[in-house]
Amino acid sequence: MKCAIITGGSRGIGRAICIKLAEEKNYHILINYTSNETAAKETLAKVEELGSTGEILKFDVGNAEETQKVLSEWQDNNPKAIVEVIVNNAGITRDGLFMWMPSEDWNSVINTSLNGFYNVTNFFIQKLLRNKYGRIINMVSVSGVKGTAGQTNYSAAKGALVGVTKALAQEVAKRNITVNAVAPGFIKTDMTQDFNEDELKAMIPANRFGEAEEVADLVAFLASKKSSYITGEIININGGIYS
Template identity: 80%
Template sequence: MKCVLVTGGSRGIGSAICKKLAIEANYHILINYHSNKTAAEATLQEVQKLGGTGEILGFDVSNYEEVQATLTKWQEANPEAIVEAIVNNAGITKDGLFMWMTPEDWNGVVNTSLNGFFNVTQFFIQKMLRNKYGRIVNMVSVSGVKGTAGQTNYSAAKGAIVAATKALAQEVAKRNITVNAVAPGFIRTDMTSQLDEKELLKLIPVNRFGEAEEVADLVSFLISKKSSYITGEIININGGIYS
């Protein structure tokens, strides 16, 4: 059984990715969630409706021990399963000006995005190296390449993953493992629902927010065999707001 793990797969872009992979990739889909089990189950139902197979896995990506325990238990229960692809999508925002930022708001955001990438990817990387195949896609953000005021914590976390993507890509390329990052701009999801869309449209050359499905299309391509010669890349998907 060949699998793809999507962290933060229950809602928004993560859910769209799971649904897209159900149609386009021949993978059993592991849908990770942290707190919203109902949303994860709804995504799984959609995956099954679209003809895919999957299951939900609850764990906090920022908690190393929890990640290790949950994934080890899953691997032991599924000894034949091979996780060939990982989408590191889990992330949170706690926006605010840096001068007033609390250690909790800094650490929460950095731990989820950056340490989550380490905890999950590191669990599987040796197996991928042994199998001589793998696809790792890290969800970053326009904030991680351009920087965004009020998001110093989020920009720091995503910018660190940008650099880690480039470094890890060089380490594992000889074993047919690609590592890329996708940097969305303003995408219509729960996470952006509080933003003033009318005001922000003035900044976006294509004059609209992106759709989660459009990001999922790009991720699906990077997970596929078609993208074999692309690695260490940060691909912006932001309607021309920044390149």
């Protein structure tokens, strides 16, 4: 059984990625979520509607012990399963000006995005290397590439993932494992629902917010065999806002 794991897969871009990979029917879809079980079940139902298979894994990617425990139990229960695709999508925002930012807001954002990447990817990396095949896709952000005022913590977390992507890509390329990052701009999701779209789209050359499905199309390409000579790349998908 070949599998793809999507962290933060219950809603938004994560859900769109689960659905897109399910459409292609190459993988059993592992949908990770932390708190919204209803949303995770809805995503699984959509995956199954498409004739694909999947399951839900509840753990907080930022909690090393919990991640290790849940993934180890899953692996023990599915000894023949091989995870080929890892999409590190889980992330949170705690926006605010740096001068007033409590350490808790700094640490929680970095822990989820950056340590979450380590906890999940490190669990699978030796298996990918033995298998001599893999696709690791890190969801970053325009904030991690150019920096965004009011998001020093999020920009730091995503900027660190940019560095990780470039470094790890060089370590594992010989084993047919690619590591790339996707950097969305303003995409219509729960995370951006409070933004003033009319005001912000004036800044975007494409004059609109992106759709989660458009990001999912790019991720699905990077998760496929078609992208085998692309690695260590940060691909912006933002309607030209940062070009």
